[in-house]
Amino acid sequence: MRKSANGEGTIYKRKDGRYEARITVGRTEQGHPRRISKISRKRKDVSDWLSEQLAKRNAGDLTEPSRVTFAGWVEHYHASLTVRPNTMDDYHKALAPAIETLGHVKLRELTPARLQAALNEWTKKRTAYQNRKTVKRLRATLAEAERLELIVRNPARTLRLPKTEAQQILVWWAEEAQQVLAYARANDHRLFPFLHVNLVTGLRREEMLGLRWQDVDFEHHELHVRQTITFIAGKADIGEPKTPKSRRTVDLDEDTINVLRTWQSRQQLERQLAGDRWQHTDLVFATPVGKAWAETYLAKVFRSVMEAAGVPRIRLYDLRHCYASIAYEAGVPLKLISDRMGHENIAFTLKTYVHSSKRMRKATAWSASRLFGSAVDRVMAAEGGEGNVAVMLPSKGKKRQDAS
Numbered sequence: 001m002r003k004s005a006n007g008e009g010t011i012y013k014r015k016d017g018r019y020e021a022r023i024t025v026g027r028t029e030q031g032h033p034r035r036i037s038k039i040s041r042k043r044k045d046v047s048d049w050l051s052e053q054l055a056k057r058n059a060g061d062l063t064e065p066s067r068v069t070f071a072g073w074v075e076h077y078h079a080s081l082t083v084r085p086n087t088m089d090d091y092h093k094a095l096a097p098a099i100e101t102l103g104h105v106k107l108r109e110l111t112p113a114r115l116q117a118a119l120n121e122w123t124k125k126r127t128a129y130q131n132r133k134t135v136k137r138l139r140a141t142l143a144e145a146e147r148l149e150l151i152v153r154n155p156a157r158t159l160r161l162p163k164t165e166a167q168q169i170l171v172w173w174a175e176e177a178q179q180v181l182a183y184a185r186a187n188d189h190r191l192f193p194f195l196h197v198n199l200v201t202g203l204r205r206e207e208m209l210g211l212r213w214q215d216v217d218f219e220h221h222e223l224h225v226r227q228t229i230t231f232i233a234g235k236a237d238i239g240e241p242k243t244p245k246s247r248r249t250v251d252l253d254e255d256t257i258n259v260l261r262t263w264q265s266r267q268q269l270e271r272q273l274a275g276d277r278w279q280h281t282d283l284v285f286a287t288p289v290g291k292a293w294a295e296t297y298l299a300k301v302f303r304s305v306m307e308a309a310g311v312p313r314i315r316l317y318d319l320r321h322c323y324a325s326i327a328y329e330a331g332v333p334l335k336l337i338s339d340r341m342g343h344e345n346i347a348f349t350l351k352t353y354v355h356s357s358k359r360m361r362k363a364t365a366w367s368a369s370r371l372f373g374s375a376v377d378r379v380m381a382a383e384g385g386e387g388n389v390a391v392m393l394p395s396k397g398k399k400r401q402d403a404s
Helices: 043-058 070-079 085-102 112-125 128-147 174-186 192-201 205-210 254-277 295-309 318-329 334-341 346-352 358-363 368-383
Strands: 010-013 019-027 033-040 222-224 228-232 235-239 249-251
Touching: 010 043, 019 043, 033 043, 070 085, 070 128, 085 112, 085 128, 085 228, 085 235, 112 128, 174 192, 174 295, 174 318, 192 205, 192 254, 192 318, 205 228, 205 235, 205 295, 318 334, 334 346
Parallel strands: none
Antiparallel strands: 010 019, 019 033, 222 249, 228 235
């Protein structure tokens, strides 16, 4: 064991071979030392952690656990995370009702009953989906506090989640997609190229907004997904694709290449008209002065196009569902659809994005003779003729050898 003088903490080797570092951060109401600790197989890990905690304590950032409020812990925990800005924004939004209701409460005074009562109240004002996200973040946030021994146990672990109904995703089918595109093209609508590209590639909304002309290879009929744009508090945030699989190359057909060439020519004209006001973002889908399209503006214009075209109203993000479902119905192999959409596996694509049309469901309603006709014909041929066929079932006393 190594003991440090003047309350600088300790590091020692446990019986299981791992190293543990401890530091005193205050005292209990009874006057006993209040400590936090870290365990690792590597001595360097605990040594680095101890140095970090000492620096925080000396700077006044390491508060005695009994005095830490829930809001204070959330702020401290979030500051320690390394995540994308839009992900952090989602975390803040998910925990907002918890901070508003319980932010002033001492971390150690949070109980399952107190959290459940708060969740029951949130259920009256928020959707089940929103509450599930809040509970998920609560559990993760308080699990870290439990790991650091700021609390004895995670009070969010036993929360009873509100029931959620499966969200019904409405998608356009080939005829409706064609109807929207025909309207937008006939009216020379600036949303036409966006809709066309989205419906034939299945790109995510943030990938569409982040697409640059340097990412479009006209010669080889490809586009490359290399950056995204999301909006946080109304401000555009440029980032990396969602996952390594999301950084991909998407093949384009001749018609889509022509659509993009025409749109590029129009944008060059807008650039001349904008003059000094033009912003050199290189974005494919931009405003008349080159700025990124704001999501709120895009959604508003999208609604007006749907209404004018006379098609069912869907969300902007549902265009991705439309692509997957239309492509699947058209017979495109599921593996190719999944790769094109930047998914890690086919099962996720099939479960989440591929929806069945009424036409597809009708096609499965085959008659018995169509389903089993060939089998019946083989049995009849084996019996040596036509007429009634007796199908022999296995006897109770004999197991089928081909059972799986």
